[in-house]
Amino acid sequence: MVTKQKFQSFAELLAGSQQPLLVDFYATWCGPCQMMTGILEQVNAQLQGQLKVVKIDTDRYPQIASQHHIEALPTLVLFKQGQPVDRIEGVLAANQLIERLQPHL
Template identity: 70%
Template sequence: MAVKQQFNSFDEMVSGSEQPLLVDFYADWCGPCQMMAKILDQVKAQVKGEVKIVKIDTERYPQIASQHQIHALPTLVLFNQGQPIDRIEGVLTAEQLVSRIREKIG
């Protein structure tokens, strides 16, 4: 299960993270998001220690979603050292996602 956490500010969390951060922008009503949630559980097991996975509910945090121009759900944004370095819209398999993450942070 990805960690649902409270934070003072999203930017603070992103810039303060020592590990690369994969942010899953989702909504409860979004079917593909629910598929992605299961895939992310598999991915999390494989990239443990390499990347931290965080979920952002776009219904609860619309300002964060608009700040990062999230127009499709699910959208995954990979941050490294506070900067977005990759963005994935839609659903990938766990294998595709893991290799893409490793390629970007390698």
């Protein structure tokens, strides 16, 4: 299951993660973002234990979105040891997304 997490600080979440974190920056009003939900659940199921998927609502956390220069939604950012290592804007099919993430895992 994809986690919707409440946290003290995003930096803390990144620093505390042993696994790479795939962060889905989305908004409830964004159509393509809704499409990503099912795709991310497939990716999460296939890459179980290799990464963690976290969703961040840019309307709720605008400071995090601007800190990471999120201009298009959905934007996925893969963080490894707290650092962004890949960034994907827009919708990708589950298999394409897995292919893109694999080298970083």
